[in-house]
Amino acid sequence: MPDTLLQCAFSTTEMTAATSDQAWLQAMLDFEAALAQAQAEVGILPATAAQAISAQCHAERFDINELGRQTANGGNPAIPVVTALTGLLPEHARGHVHHGATSQDVIDSAIMRMLRHALPLILADLEAIEASCAELAANHRYTLMAGRTLLQQGPPITFGLKAAGWLANVRRARRDLQARRQQDLVVQFGGAVGTLAPLGDNGVAVLSVLARQLGLAEPELPWHSTPDHLLRIGSTLAIVASALAKIAEDVALLMQTEIGELSDPNAGGSSSMPHKRNPVAATLTLAAARRTHGLVGELFSASIQEHERAIGGWHAQWQPLFDCLRQTAAAAHHMAGLTSRLIVNSKRMHANLWHTQGVTLAEAAKSLLAPKLGRDQAHQLVAAACNTALQDARPLVDVLAESATVSAHIKAQTLRDTLQPQHYTGSAQRFIDRVLADNHA
Amino acid sequence: MPDTLLQCAFSTTEMTAATSDQAWLQAMLDFEAALAQAQAEVGILPATAAQAISAQCHAERFDINELGRQTANGGNPAIPVVTALTGLLPEHARGHVHHGATSQDVIDSAIMRMLRHALPLILADLEAIEASCAELAANHRYTLMAGRTLLQQGPPITFGLKAAGWLANVRRARRDLQARRQQDLVVQFGGAVGTLAPLGDNGVAVLSVLARQLGLAEPELPWHSTPDHLLRIGSTLAIVASALAKIAEDVALLMQTEIGELSDPNAGGSSSMPHKRNPVAATLTLAAARRTHGLVGELFSASIQEHERAIGGWHAQWQPLFDCLRQTAAAAHHMAGLTSRLIVNSKRMHANLWHTQGVTLAEAAKSLLAPKLGRDQAHQLVAAACNTALQDARPLVDVLAESATVSAHIKAQTLRDTLQPQHYTGSAQRFIDRVLADNHA
Amino acid sequence: MPDTLLQCAFSTTEMTAATSDQAWLQAMLDFEAALAQAQAEVGILPATAAQAISAQCHAERFDINELGRQTANGGNPAIPVVTALTGLLPEHARGHVHHGATSQDVIDSAIMRMLRHALPLILADLEAIEASCAELAANHRYTLMAGRTLLQQGPPITFGLKAAGWLANVRRARRDLQARRQQDLVVQFGGAVGTLAPLGDNGVAVLSVLARQLGLAEPELPWHSTPDHLLRIGSTLAIVASALAKIAEDVALLMQTEIGELSDPNAGGSSSMPHKRNPVAATLTLAAARRTHGLVGELFSASIQEHERAIGGWHAQWQPLFDCLRQTAAAAHHMAGLTSRLIVNSKRMHANLWHTQGVTLAEAAKSLLAPKLGRDQAHQLVAAACNTALQDARPLVDVLAESATVSAHIKAQTLRDTLQPQHYTGSAQRFIDRVLADNHA
């Protein structure tokens, strides 16, 4: 599969490891070891058997290719794993492996264990992005640039305000993901039909110890065919990815040749075109985010699961979830790099701000004149001046300054002061303060 | 549009009203009224103007068809609404309408207001479903039935356990939706580019009063191009819908002619086939839930929004969100009805349980014999007995009872007791208790 | 529902009518009339009964609100329609209505009839777009502009080449949609389980006449639970929408304030910002196209349908299909308008082409020098010249012209000729010719 060619672009080294065959196998073996130990602790399995089982629960003793070949027979990898593990055991321990458990117990719990390692990889990059955005917001709180709506210039903002918006958005998504990690990593243990019948009266006791051993939360009852935990995790990953893609989209647009307000020093070069600075980090982030949206759709599509354990719905969740983790990790990694090294070209921001002769400040001029001329006359006068400014390619402020009507009411200096972008950013500083003041937790 | 033909099947009367043109328009007018009042309270707009504006903010004074025709010109309904509202005002108030706001402020805040009314409609039905499921769980905690995995019979469960699983799943989803209602209904107010520049230093003060007036939360800064609140609400609605569809899927399968364990007294009849009991409520719930999955995918697809306000992404969210509310409301309504009237046919459950001569209890037999015969011999003996039972269509317990090996070690009565389904439900009662004991909040 | 407020933005008047309740009801009645007539023609139903039935098959005689209220009972609108139609009939004809048919026969065939009217609405706009693009391609075949990749300027293209690409893409999609119209509009008629048992030996004969009467293709056998025709139609609509959104995306980006190469005279204005030209048509097209992607996903999600007629899957298709038609029609309508009125600002195209001092032509310079200097030395010389050009903000051709090495080998005029964008457009004219020469059919 082309995964090796793409895994550095669409995953990270750490996430590739955390979602590898090896990791999944080890997590399944961790479940089997913990299950035996929990049953020994509860007293329904000899301690020696638990020790013997734990002793073999090391992924490197298993042949992943062979396990893979056998997965198609039963439809999931737990069956061959348990068979192979049993084969490694001394006689006395064999009857105690996987006692009371079903394949889904192993696989779901293993996935939860993998998430326990995988989510912090993403969370760490999100925190780094927040720190970089906070720095950008603080450093550029007064760096003026054009606000843009529907891809057209509007009134001015500061780049610090934009970075504060990125920060607030990533932070909300990161806090969500932390909440998911705390609340939705839940052990799965119910046996064939969710009753834990083979354990008689000891089912709940084993469940509790098992959850503790695996560092996972304990559910009220098995959740074999109600995969809402995975839906919450998946959709939160997709929300994270959207937050990252928002930054990527803004950066890519602001890196356009004709705009040039931001640049990425790690932009991809070209042998034939020395000027070319491809926004590679942004590109891969956008691609990864779009993939997560489809992958979480797959999770939803697989989420209506019938009876005690489902046909197909369960099986359709594994790959989308792993892919979702990889794509989100890649996006977080690319954006952590990009936000940390982003070059802000405040001169170009300033130049672009004046691209339309200052007509984006027409509203400010109107507010100044309205008390003197009345609202309607003020509006007409300013609108005419804007048209003149654009047609003659002269600053709006100069056009207005020539108007006898204007100069009859407004001092030239007042007019010039009012039509400065830095005087028309409203609550930008207050908003930046509010975002920066938010407790980082 | 075919909405009238389908709106009772794929919405509820209340939700249709809560997401109607009328409701949206009124919510936009509520925003304009609250904005004027907030600005009056802060002291930047005459109280008389605020009163004059509020006095006209009634949807019935507007022509929705005409507003709809004008929506395409500017791309959103806020522009014609503001124009029409202005036209209704006395001269002195006209200049004060919509002051400092942009179309997206009106529309997003209006949608949040609509959600404030719409989500409780769904929540109420979810609570009713939980109550019905709790009753089913309590009343049928000992009603034995076959557990089923991959559409094959497995060991026994009780219907109460199944209902407890439904309850726990719906409750988790409902609590999520409540959390969304408390945390993600956030006012939108930022003006053209999120600075509230026309309000000078008063932007944040107006924002606070406005949020309070509308009963919405106040954001750190405007969230024009970071629609994560809507993503969280949409994905939570889809999780709710999946939880409802899980019940629908189980019921529909258990209503199959050959299974007949559940029935819906409101099932759809047929003029030609008197026996036909179509599971209509389950059908419409499954259809509605599948739709929500696609609709939330649309929200994600629209979620990467550039710059201060986006081209297309924003506009692509309105219809999917409204449709998502309607579909989820329909699903909740259908399931509230179904769970309240569901007929449980415990005789058929019992009969089906014995459909395979009790071989689903083979594991229990093996556990009984293993201490006497050793694990391997016990397994072989029971497996052979199962084959005999199935081939000869005789109960497994009878086949085993005839075995000299078995009777040499196990008393006949012990054997019969062990192979009773009611003695092989493990922790089912404990799980039911845990679910029922959970605080309802 | 907010459909009236949005229906001009996210549908067209004609498509709204073609997918209205009224249209759906009439199409169902058309089916019932055609069925009676077909059965009369085959001789299994009295001609007088067929006439009596046809005489009542007019939508305006039915109360859509009442039909809608009853739809939820049986789960589809066909049941109340047939009941209401029967109520309108004289005694002698009542027993002959809907003979041998099932609800799905009515609804699916009605939807196919609606598609027969609805698809040409879209096809007509697509052909108009192709004509406009062909004109743009022809008129602007030599209008130079910057090619752009990954949002960075690359070597030059002409605007005619871009328009030819739009044309070829829309044409492929339109031809697909025509093929769908010719091949996938198939009558549905199978009765309860697809055997047409109530018609005895006459089932196939009636099927053939019915198909002919309705102007639909005749299937090999009923396709109640194999909705591939709808999947093909839906995915083709989404491909059409993507082709339209490609134009919208290009136009919106080229309308950016700083780029200004295209403009839309119908752009949305702003009362406060006289310079603002919002790309409304492009915006709504992008929003509509994104919606179709999700809607076709809903169709796929509903496409796995069990047994002879499915629970839920069938019911989940109606609204997404109608919405998909509306969104695609809106996109086609907006783009037909936009491409017909698009203003091409060739001066800005020329100015932007030189935004980076002509370094996008470095490759041409290198090709010129390589035969003289060797490939490596040519590359180094040109790369250094590019850096100088960018740093000093001087045209690359001037920098190169000053180089003694260059002037030793290349005449000044040759150099200037080579570094003209119009001499570096390769096969652009050939490609335009190929696209324009393609038979329009």
Added chain:
Amino acid sequence: MPDTLLQCAFSTTEMTAATSDQAWLQAMLDFEAALAQAQAEVGILPATAAQAISAQCHAERFDINELGRQTANGGNPAIPVVTALTGLLPEHARGHVHHGATSQDVIDSAIMRMLRHALPLILADLEAIEASCAELAANHRYTLMAGRTLLQQGPPITFGLKAAGWLANVRRARRDLQARRQQDLVVQFGGAVGTLAPLGDNGVAVLSVLARQLGLAEPELPWHSTPDHLLRIGSTLAIVASALAKIAEDVALLMQTEIGELSDPNAGGSSSMPHKRNPVAATLTLAAARRTHGLVGELFSASIQEHERAIGGWHAQWQPLFDCLRQTAAAAHHMAGLTSRLIVNSKRMHANLWHTQGVTLAEAAKSLLAPKLGRDQAHQLVAAACNTALQDARPLVDVLAESATVSAHIKAQTLRDTLQPQHYTGSAQRFIDRVLADNHA
């Protein structure tokens, strides 16, 4: 990554190879070799250089891990591949590698080459499935079973009719996929911005030879940012997968313990439950099909691509397309196996048919009596008899036979003949004939 553990379940050995890193790399190298040869043939590149390039175009000479590490730098694997290939060449050939091409040319053409090998793998399995279904349709054309709608029994069908429906559906999908293979496998070659400028006047000539050499179709012009070919291929794969999942869903439902009409001799067993026959092939097919629906959604989501070559949209297509191929191949493989070995239990079909005492034939009884009693009285009499039959658990025919009204008008033998399922299958045989007669091509 967990691909090895899952690749036998969610791909086939052949498809895993056809979509492997190795295959992708080789296809990229094939492009480079063919490009050099085409340029040599056209006379713009020395034949010796073309030979030298071709000589190195073997995947095994490259280090895939190293290429993968470098992919993230430029955002796609073509850049490191070209660099590495250049490094293997003699001095004289180096300047001629990849001449005039851009990364997207290599990657898109390579993917098209891969599809050329990959699609026939799926097509072969589809043809095998059709052959098996044709055999089932022919062999079981008279095997009666209950028709089922909304998961409730309806009137009878034959299993042959069901198999004919599967066949027709798979065949339509297979023919579509063949059409895609013939029409949508199109070479990509446009250079940086689609003009092939570095080739001067020779661009189109090289394009034609290149297409021929690679066995791909020649486009009118480059399609860098109009990926409709991939959308058509992807959506057709998803339609194929739905057709396969329809069989899987039917089989899984008919394998239910209580129904038992079909069985899969390769069903997955269980150590503890000797009776358990898990429908593994059906399960994996359903899971795979659901995945394809999400994956094609990803392709659509990535399909709106701006300017000459897009940021992100292009990159987001590779993995979903490969995954879509693997999932569809797995589904086809599982279903080819299943349909070839499916065991039809006609006794259980017969028994289930009588599960409701023959009331599913009420319509036939009514038709018999209506001419004698009038339609209304016939309906009431039969309806009452059905209720009696169900309540007393006696065959409907017996209940009716006891009615004096019935026996006054209808001979006992006529009644019994009419109420035989085999006499109430309408056009089933005709439909089977039509499907079987369809030319296989």
